Amino acid sequence: MKGKILIVDDDTAHLSMLQTVLKSIPHLIECVTDGEDAIRAAREKPYDLILMDVRMTNIDGMEALQKIKELNPSIPIIIMTAYSTVDKAVEAMKLGAYDYLTKPLNLDELKITIERAMKHLQLFVENARLKEKISSELSFLGIIGSSPSMKEVIDIAKIAAPTGATILITGESGTGKELFAKAIHNNSNRRKKRLVSVNCAALNETLLESELFGHEKGSFTGADKQRRGLFLSADQGTIFLDEIGEIPMLMQVKLLRAIQEREIQRVGSDKTIKVDVRIVVATNKNLEDEVKKGNFREDLFYRLNVINIRVPPLRERKEDIPLLAQNFLTKHTRENRKNLKGFTPMAMDALTKYQWPGNVRELENTIERAIILSMGQYISEKDLPTTVMKKYQPGDSFQKQISGIGGKSLDEVESIAIIETLEQTGGNKTEAAKILNITRTTLNNKLKKYRLNTLEFSKHSYRPSKHNVSQ
Ligand SMILES: Nc1ncnc2c1ncn2[C@@H]1O[C@H](COP(=O)(O)OP(=O)(O)O)[C@@H](O)[C@H]1O
Ligand SMILES: [Mg+2]
Structure with a gap:
């Protein structure tokens, strides 16, 4: 990948030195000499990487880092700092810097860090792309789930949706039953017509009947107007009867007739009206048990249980x-x-x-x-x-993963990484440098810096007790 790098340093001699030594890398390089210009440049152009000095007159690197990260959180920023201000590097890493290099720069290390940051960005872009893909492929109209059990029910829903068949959705409260009902309607050829939802538990027997089938004016006290009813409102669309396990026995008979005959009767009228409605119902009860207990009509249960979608609990x-x-x-x-x-x-x-x-x-x-x-x-x-x-x-x-590095200085973290890698490789420096993605020279420098001796990392190796973090 040919990328675009912005270098920020108020020391122009250092800048031109960097430009010269970085001629060999395949990326385009632009330079600015202060933080303000860096922020402006980052706002105007899509850089892939920024290399920035910490100590600059005007706005310093820290402030520029924060502002640029606000503009573009994904851009990797490598901080350059003098040895004497390594504490600045710690702060910069906390603010989201990708890495830090100490001055005078080691050129191998510089180039490797740049390449690593470029790869990191590529990964970031790739991740975003994957996320996009996952969300479109793994979600069936907003239902998220990639577990085998969810995939299975989603597959059933996908196949059942366009058929127009009656569907019984079961599952504990909060598992997404209503979401399934919506997805089914939206994937059927009735999607341009209405999906009418009714919570059967919220209404008493009389109200439920007039709500579902409508009533004539004057058919009961308070019925001062004619009402068409929700079945008719859902004509050519879908009706979703939620908490179907709660409907009273007498209503069960009337519902069964409506489903079987595909016609309804308003309360207070003996005229029958044809309706074309797709039925989707849901319950958190076990309807078979309710049938056994005598609370739910067996014939209605079989009418409803044409296709059963069982939404598994989240646990x-x-x-x-x-x-x-x-x-x-x-x-x-x-x-x-x-x-x-x-x-x-x-x-x-x-x-x-x-x-x-x-x-x-x-x-x-x-x-x-x-x-x-x-x-x-x-x-x-x-x-x-x-x-x-x-x-x-x-x-x-998890404990192992987090306990080692929290609250430690970057130097300590770095030395832990080196020690653990050398232990892994039995003291083989070439191997360790490869894993750590640094050159052998850099590794040697760091070994010197932390006063580590590779001879001590042979098979039954020693481990300095102060770094003994994961046991
Ligand atoms: N698989 C899922 N993906 C995305 N959101 C979901 C999923 N399952 C449930 N939800 C959300 O959780 C909430 C509860 O879902 P709902 O369909 O009302 O559950 P239920 O009807 O089974 O009680 C809703 O806000 C719904 O959008
Ligand atoms: Mg619900």
Whole structure:
């Protein structure tokens, strides 16, 4: 990849030296001599990488770094700093710098760091592309799920949607039953007509009947106007009867007739009216059990249970959690006008381990709340409710991953990386340099700097106790 690099340094001699030595790399190089110009340039042109001095008159590198990151969070910025100001490098890394180099620059290290940053950007672009692809392929009209169990139900829904068949959607509360009903309607040839949703649990027997089938004027007290009813409103479209397990026995008979005969009767009228409605129903109850208990008519159950979509609870498809979480973060961050980039590893770990009795709905609420509470760029475990964190215990691998580097200086982190890699390679420097993506010369310099001796990394190696972080 031929990229575009911006170099920022107020020391013009250093700038022209860099321009000369970087002639051999395949990228275009532009230079500016202060922070203001750097910000302007970054706003006007799409650079792939910025190499910036920390100490400059006018706006210093730190401030420019922050402003540029605000403009373009994905651009890698490499900071150049004098040995005496390595603390600046720590600060810069915290502000999102990609890497730092100490002056005087080691030219091999410089070129390698540039190439690595370019690759990093490519990866970033690739990731964004993948994310896009995943979201379009793995979502069936907004239903996110890549777990095998979700893929299976989504496949059934995809096939069933255009057939016009009656569909029974079952699953715990908050698993996405209503979302499925919408997706089914929108993937059927009735999509241009209405999808009418009725919550059967919210209405008593009389109201439910007149709501569904309509009534004549004066047919009961309070019926001062004629009403067409929701079945007729959904003519040529779809009616979604949510919480179908709650409808009273007498209504079950009337509903069965409506489905079988494809006609309805208004309350207070003996005339029958033809309707053409697709029926989709949902319940969090086990209807077979309800039939056995005598609470649900068996004949109606069989009429409804033509195609059954069983939406699994979230705890049985935990691999969907990261994708769902990221999706809700994007969705609600936009609404709340916050600039959140993602989750800390521990927050994500906690989200994936929780049991989610309220399923996807609870996950969505949790993330919405965390977005509001969050003060940083990443949702952290502190932004999650106690219900989620109460039983949470970071796993072994996770502890290992995070315990080593938190709160350490960059030098310490660097030396840990070197020690662990040398241990891996049994003291082989060429091998270690390759893994660390630095030259042997750089590795030697760093070994000197940290006073490390490779002879000590043979098979049964020593490990300096102060670096002994993961056990
Ligand atoms: N697979 C999913 N992908 C994206 N959003 C989902 C998914 N499942 C559920 N949701 C969201 O979770 C919330 C609850 O879903 P809903 O369909 O009302 O559940 P149910 O009807 O089963 O109680 C809704 O905001 C819905 O958009
Ligand atoms: Mg619902």
